Every structure is written in C-alpha cells, then in structure tokens.
Amino acid sequence: MADRKEASIKKIAAIKTMRKLMAGHFYELDRAVKEGYPKIAWCTSVGPAELLRAMGFLVYFPENHGAMLGATRMATETIPAANAIGYSPDICSYLTSDIGAFVQGRTPLSDAYEGIESIPKPDVLVYNTNQCRDVQDWFAWYGHHWSRPVIGVESYRNVGEVTDVHVAGIAGQLKALVPTLESITGEKLDMDRLREAVRLSRECSDLWKAVLETAAAKPAPLTFFDSTIHMAPAVVMRGTQAAIDYYNELLPELNTRVAEGVAAVEGERQRLYWEGMPVWGRLRDLATQFLELGTAVVASTYANSWIFTALDEQEPFESMARAYTELFIVRSDPYKEAYIEEMIDTFSVDGIIFHEAKTCPNNTNCLHGMHLRLHERLGVPSIIIPGDLSDLRCYSDEQARTQIEAFVEQLDGQSRRQAMATPA
Numbered sequence: 001m002a003d004r005k006e007a008s009i010k011k012i013a014a015i016k017t018m019r020k021l022m023a024g025h026f027y028e029l030d031r032a033v034k035e036g037y038p039k040i041a042w043c044t045s046v047g048p049a050e051l052l053r054a055m056g057f058l059v060y061f062p063e064n065h066g067a068m069l070g071a072t073r074m075a076t077e078t079i080p081a082a083n084a085i086g087y088s089p090d091i092c093s094y095l096t097s098d099i100g101a102f103v104q105g106r107t108p109l110s111d112a113y114e115g116i117e118s119i120p121k122p123d124v125l126v127y128n129t130n131q132c133r134d135v136q137d138w139f140a141w142y143g144h145h146w147s148r149p150v151i152g153v154e155s156y157r158n159v160g161e162v163t164d165v166h167v168a169g170i171a172g173q174l175k176a177l178v179p180t181l182e183s184i185t186g187e188k189l190d191m192d193r194l195r196e197a198v199r200l201s202r203e204c205s206d207l208w209k210a211v212l213e214t215a216a217a218k219p220a221p222l223t224f225f226d227s228t229i230h231m232a233p234a235v236v237m238r239g240t241q242a243a244i245d246y247y248n249e250l251l252p253e254l255n256t257r258v259a260e261g262v263a264a265v266e267g268e269r270q271r272l273y274w275e276g277m278p279v280w281g282r283l284r285d286l287a288t289q290f291l292e293l294g295t296a297v298v299a300s301t302y303a304n305s306w307i308f309t310a311l312d313e314q315e316p317f318e319s320m321a322r323a324y325t326e327l328f329i330v331r332s333d334p335y336k337e338a339y340i341e342e343m344i345d346t347f348s349v350d351g352i353i354f355h356e357a358k359t360c361p362n363n364t365n366c367l368h369g370m371h372l373r374l375h376e377r378l379g380v381p382s383i384i385i386p387g388d389l390s391d392l393r394c395y396s397d398e399q400a401r402t403q404i405e406a407f408v409e410q411l412d413g414q415s416r417r418q419a420m421a422t423p424a
Helices: 015-035 049-054 062-071 075-084 093-104 108-112 134-146 164-185 191-216 224-230 232-236 241-260 280-292 316-325 333-346 370-378 397-421
Strands: 040-043 058-060 124-128 150-153 270-275 295-300 351-357 382-387
Touching: 015 040, 015 058, 015 108, 015 224, 015 232, 015 241, 040 049, 049 058, 049 164, 049 191, 049 316, 062 075, 062 093, 062 108, 062 134, 062 232, 062 280, 075 093, 075 280, 093 134, 124 134, 124 164, 134 150, 150 164, 164 316, 191 224, 191 232, 191 241, 191 295, 191 316, 224 232, 224 280, 224 295, 232 241, 270 333, 270 397, 280 295, 280 397, 333 370, 351 370, 351 397, 370 382, 382 397
Parallel strands: 040 058, 040 124, 124 150, 270 295, 270 351, 351 382
Antiparallel strands: none
16 A cells, blocks of 8 residues: 555535634524524425425424534434434434434534524424435424324335336325415415426526536546535525525536645555445544545435436426436446446546445445446446444444555556556
8 A cells, every 4th residue: 555645625615605604504593492483394304305395394304413412423412312212223313312412412413503402393303215214203203292193205215217106195195284384384385486486496406416427537526525514505595595506606616726736645556436325424534534645425315315407396296206206326236226327427436435324224235235236237346334324333444544554555466567568
C-alpha cells in the first residue's frame, strides 16, 4: 500500500446556506408546536410530502432525526432504551434509536438548535411502506402515545416494470388519505396547490439529479459523503421553493469545480460506488480514509433515492404514485442489477462497496448474491462491509479500515497491470 497522504475534506461553500435552511426548518416546526399552528404532519422520507404541503401541513421526517442520532453517535446510547420496552435490536436502528431517545427525553436537535427541547408533536402521522414495514410500526408507537391518527400507503414490493396497475393502486390509496387530512385541517384539498407542490418537488428532484451527476466528471467534484450532507433539503424540503433555491446555489458551484478540474479527492486514482445505507456515525472517518487513499466514492443508490423524474403536476396523484413505486428499494433484483450496471457505466466505477447494514435488510443488497452476479457479468470487483446505519456496535472500525485498504490496493494493482498491458 502506498504511503498515505495527509488529507483534508474540501468544504463546499453552499454548506453555509444549507445550515441556515435546516435551522429554519426545525425552528419553524418548533414554533408551530408552541403556537398551535400550522398543523404538523409526520411523514416517511418517500411518503406523500407533496400532498401534505398542499393541505397546509408543516412536514417533519423522523428518518432525518434517526440519521441525526446516528451521525452524532447518540444512537448507540438510546437504542437500549427501546430494547428495554420490547423492541428487538435486530429491527431498524432509526426506529429504535428514535423511540429510545424519546423515552430518554433526548434529541440532537437540542444540541444543534438553541431553545428546541423536543421533537415536534404531530397532528397526524403519514407513512409509506415503500422503504419497509418498520416505518408503519414506528409511527404506530407515537400515534398510540399521543392518541394521534396514523394513516398511510401499503406499497408493492419486488417490482419489476412499474405498470398502470401499480400506479392505480397507489394513487387510490393516496386519494383515500384526503378525507382524514381534511378533517384534521378543516379545509378541502385545493388541487391547484397540490399541482404546485408536485411541480416544486419535480424541479427540486431535477436539480438534485444534476448535482449528483456532476460526479461523473473526472476528477469528481463531490463524493458520496458530500451527498449525504447536501441531500438534506431534497429530503425535508421537497415541494418547497427553498429547496430549489438551495440547489440553484449548489449546482453552479459544482459545475465551476468541474470546469476548473477541482477534485474532491486530490490525485483521484480509483472511483467507487457505495451500495446501501451510510454508516452515519463514521461518515467523516470514512471520507478521510478514502481521501488518504486517493479514492473517490462517486455515486450511490442511497443519494439517488430522492430523484423523482416521474412527478408531473398535470397528474399529481398518479405521478406521485409512479414516483414512489419507482423507488430503488422496492424493485426486483433484475431491475436493481441493471440500475447498478448503468451507474457503473455513467460514473466510470472501478469497484463497489456493499454495506451490509445489520438492522436494514431492505436496503442491503448483498444478502442474496447480487455482488457475485454483478462481478460475474461485469467483472467489477466488490467488497462487503458489515455494519449498520446507526448502531455502531455492529461496526468494526479496524475491520472496515483493513478491508478498504486491501480493496483499494487490489484495484491499484489491477490498474497497474492494465497499464503495463496497454501498448505505448
């Protein structure tokens, strides 16, 4: 292994704007709780946020809070509190860390934002099981605790081609949510407002897609680790002008980096694809290690989960249904493998890192041989890193570091052999 270079992560200037946006998002929710208006809806990350915004709700995403618990490494301390009230350590660590934190009366929001003492109390909780069943059970616990209605969409699984039958089924469920939401707000759904929310969401999606695609350049101007930070507005502000404004600031900065050849990873030698969930509590450590190794993690399925090209303001319910059903996590293995193959080609990927997340089997794609099938068909090498999205007790720092070092060394050796075999 070549000597490591001292490396520092290149900051993206737009991060200052994003931090202000996120602060405003949480302070607005906190203010609504204290003043009793507007109403607050909890929503799963790929749930019907556009519908909720159109009906005047402020929208809170508990999965975002779960990621914060993981990133601050608070999750390892709060998960046992959920285990103590009956939740298995084998289920989603977003769920267990979040409920455990609530039981303990803790939240990273209090540390990040002065004056915020708790997560916002909902008026309604709205889920979509396109990610997993756990989100439904997660919301049910809070619904029971606060005596609040819990409603949602039961998604399809193992979807190959998304058909009109799929779309009609999900669209019908989305429409069925409206009467309950109207009874909570006391207002009828305004279809013009819904069309506008869908339009804004689609524009945000297109900009986010363009942001991620800048990493197809050589050298890449951003990495997967950057995307886990800058995806925040696409997650929690989908359907708002604020998210669009943010990406209209971020995208030109990245395009300038591309034009000027500014690399997120100096001396970029290898380009990797990250498959699966982030290890939230080790993002900086991993980003730094890859910098030292001259290796850029240029793309991921995770960050692409908030690209919704199917959204169409002219058909709001049907296009939301299609967009939510096109989500990678609900698709069949043949579809997923074809998708990853396209990503490998688009981003000039040399190898794949599969994260085997202990508590997230729904977003772990190396459990049934996919990595072997991809290698056999494409010849792209891969490794599997055991770990978890939030529970660091499932993750070994030394094992992961050693695996990554050995993998990059393997790729470097392969590159040298290819260079020697190429005629001058």
